[in-house]
Amino acid sequence: MGTQEASSPRPGQHEKVLSLRGLELAFGPNKVLRGFDLDLYRGENVMVLGKSGSGKSVLIKCIVRLLMPTGGSIEVLGQDVLALGQEELDHLRVKVGFLFQSSALYDSMTVEENLRFPLRRHWLATTSGEADGLVDEMLSAVGLAHTRKLFPSELSGGMKRRVALARTLILKPEIVLYDEPTTGLDPITGKEIVELILKLQRSYGTSSIIISHDLHVARMAANRIALLHEGRKYAEGTYDEFRSSQDPLIQNFFIFM
Amino acid sequence: MNGSAQRPIKVFLTEAGGFSLFVSRFFQNAFHPRFEWREFIRQSVQNGNGSLPLVAVTAFIMGLVLTVQSRPTLARFGAESMLPAMVAISMVREIVPVITALICAGKIASGMSAELGSMKVTEQIDAMEVSGTNPFRYLAVTRIWSTTLMVPLLVILADGIAIWASWVGMNMKGPVSWQLFQRQVFDSLALGDVLPALIKSIFFGFVVGAIGCFKGFTTAKGTEGVGRSAHNAVVYSSLLIFIIDLLAVQITELMGLN
Numbered sequence: 001m002g003t004q005e006a007s008s009p010r011p012g013q014h015e016k017v018l019s020l021r022g023l024e025l026a027f028g029p030n031k032v033l034r035g036f037d038l039d040l041y042r043g044e045n046v047m048v049l050g051k052s053g054s055g056k057s058v059l060i061k062c063i064v065r066l067l068m069p070t071g072g073s074i075e076v077l078g079q080d081v082l083a084l085g086q087e088e089l090d091h092l093r094v095k096v097g098f099l100f101q102s103s104a105l106y107d108s109m110t111v112e113e114n115l116r117f118p119l120r121r122h123w124l125a126t127t128s129g130e131a132d133g134l135v136d137e138m139l140s141a142v143g144l145a146h147t148r149k150l151f152p153s154e155l156s157g158g159m160k161r162r163v164a165l166a167r168t169l170i171l172k173p174e175i176v177l178y179d180e181p182t183t184g185l186d187p188i189t190g191k192e193i194v195e196l197i198l199k200l201q202r203s204y205g206t207s208s209i210i211i212s213h214d215l216h217v218a219r220m221a222a223n224r225i226a227l228l229h230e231g232r233k234y235a236e237g238t239y240d241e242f243r244s245s246q247d248p249l250i251q252n253f254f255i256f257m
Numbered sequence: 258m259n260g261s262a263q264r265p266i267k268v269f270l271t272e273a274g275g276f277s278l279f280v281s282r283f284f285q286n287a288f289h290p291r292f293e294w295r296e297f298i299r300q301s302v303q304n305g306n307g308s309l310p311l312v313a314v315t316a317f318i319m320g321l322v323l324t325v326q327s328r329p330t331l332a333r334f335g336a337e338s339m340l341p342a343m344v345a346i347s348m349v350r351e352i353v354p355v356i357t358a359l360i361c362a363g364k365i366a367s368g369m370s371a372e373l374g375s376m377k378v379t380e381q382i383d384a385m386e387v388s389g390t391n392p393f394r395y396l397a398v399t400r401i402w403s404t405t406l407m408v409p410l411l412v413i414l415a416d417g418i419a420i421w422a423s424w425v426g427m428n429m430k431g432p433v434s435w436q437l438f439q440r441q442v443f444d445s446l447a448l449g450d451v452l453p454a455l456i457k458s459i460f461f462g463f464v465v466g467a468i469g470c471f472k473g474f475t476t477a478k479g480t481e482g483v484g485r486s487a488h489n490a491v492v493y494s495s496l497l498i499f500i501i502d503l504l505a506v507q508i509t510e511l512m513g514l515n
C-alpha cells in the first residue's frame with residue numbers, strides 16, 4: 001500500500017490548512033518522530049493511527065508547539081509555526097483547538113467558568129451577556145446546558161469530554177486537534193462523542209486531526225487515515241483502503257474489528 | 258568521588274539552576290503590561306484569608322508564652338519592667354517574621370505546589386497554553402506577587418496580635434494598663450527594628466511563592482510527583498527562609514542597625 005493517497009474526494013481539497021514536512025523529535029537518544037509528513041485540507045478529518053507509544057500525541061503537541069521538534073517544518077494556516085514569536089503563536093493557537101485525552105478541565109472552576117476562561121482571555125465576548133450567550137450555545141450544542149454550575153469533579157468521563165469539546169470550540173477554531181477523543185470511554189459514549197465531533201464539525205466548518213488507535217473512530221469520522229509507525233508515515237489512505245490492505249502491520253489494527 | 262556521593266550534588270545543582278532560571282523568567286514577566294489583576298486579587302485574598310487564622314493563633318500563643326516564660330528570669334534580675342520592650346523587640350525583629358514565613362511555607366508553598374503540580378500532570382497547564390494564555394504569567398507571576406505582598410501584611414498583623422497577647426500575659430500576674438504597656442512597647446521599638454524585619458518579610462514572601470510555583474511547574478511522574486513536589490516546596494522554602502534570615506542579620510549588623 002505504501003504512502004497511498006485517498007481516492008475519495010476531499011472537502012476543500014485545494015485549500016491546505018496544515019502541512020508537516022520531515023518532522024523530527026527526539027527525547028535524548030530516543031527518536032520518536034523521524035521525518036513525518038502530513039497535509040490537512042479545509043473541512044477534512046484526518047486520523048493519525050498508530051500503536052500506543054508510537055508518538056501520535058507528541059505529533060499534535062508539536063503542531064501547537066507544546067513540544068519543540070528537533071527537525072522539519074510545520075505550517076499552519078499559512079504561518080511557519082516554528083518561526084513565530086510568543087505573541088504571534090498565542091494568536092495562532094486561538095485558531096487551533098486542542099482536545100486533550102484527559103479533558104484537562106480546570107478543576108478549580110465550574111463548567112461555565114471553564115468555558116468563559118478562553119473568551120475572557122481573548123476578549124472575544126465584549127459583554128457579559130455576549131459571553132453568556134456563547135457559553136449557552138456551546139453547552140447546548142454538546143447537550144450539557146444543565147451542568148453550568150457544576151465542577152469537573154461532579155461530571156462523568158463522557159461529560160468531561162463533552163465540556164472540554166465545548167471549551168475547545170468556543171473560540172471558533174479553524175482546525176481542531178483531537179488527542180484520543182474516545183479513549184477511556186465505554187463504546188456507547190465513545191460513539192456519542194464521535195457523532196458529536198462530526199455534528200460540531202459540520203456546524204462550525206472545522207478541519208481536524210484525530211489521534212487514535214481506535215478504528216471505529218476512523219470508520220465513523222476520518223476522510224483519510226495516516227499510519228504512524230517508527231516515527232514515519234507508513235501508509236495513508238481511506239478507511240476502506242486500509243480495510244482491504246494485505247499489509248500485515250495494517251491488518252493488525254483490524255484484529256478486534 | 259563515587260556515584261552515590263555525586264548524585265545529591267547533581268540534584269542540588271540541577272534544582273538550584275532550575276530555580277535561578279525560574280526566578281529570572283519571573284522577572285522577565287513580572288512587569289508585563291497585561292497584568293492578571295483578577296487572578297492576583299483572588300490569590301491574595303485566598304492566601305491572606307487562608308493563612309490568617311493559623312498565623313493569628315500562633316502569634317497570640319508566641320506573645321503569651323514568651324511573656325509568661327521570660328517574666329521569672331527578668332524578675333530575678335529586677336528587670337521586670339523591661340518585659341514589654343524585650344517581648345516587643347524579640348517578636349518584631351525575629352520571632353514573628355520567621356514563624357509567620359514558616360507557617361506560610363507549610364501552608365501556602367505546599368498548597369501552591371500541589372495545585373500547580375496536579376494541574377501540570379493533568380495537562381491543565383498545557384490546556385491553558387494551547388488556548389493562547391501564558392500559564393507562567395497567569396499562574397506563577399500572580400501567585401509570587403501575591404505572597405510577596407501578603408506575607409509582610411500577615412507579619413504586621415501577627416506583630417500586633419503577639420504584642421496584644423504579651424499584654425494579656427502580663428495581666429495574668431496582676432493588672433497592667435494597656436496604655437502604659439503600649440507606650441513602653443512603642444518607646445522601645447525603633448525604625449531599625451521594624452524596617453529590616455519588614456524588608457526580610459518581603460523576601461520571605463517572595464521565596465514562599467517562587468518555590469511553591471517552581472516545584473508545581475516542574476512536577477513530573479504523576480500523582481506521586483505531586484506529593485513529592487509539595488513536600489520539597491516546604492523543605493526548600495523553609496531552608497531558604499533561614500538562609501535569608503541569616504543574611505539579613507549579617508546585613509543589619511554591617512549597617513549598624515542592631
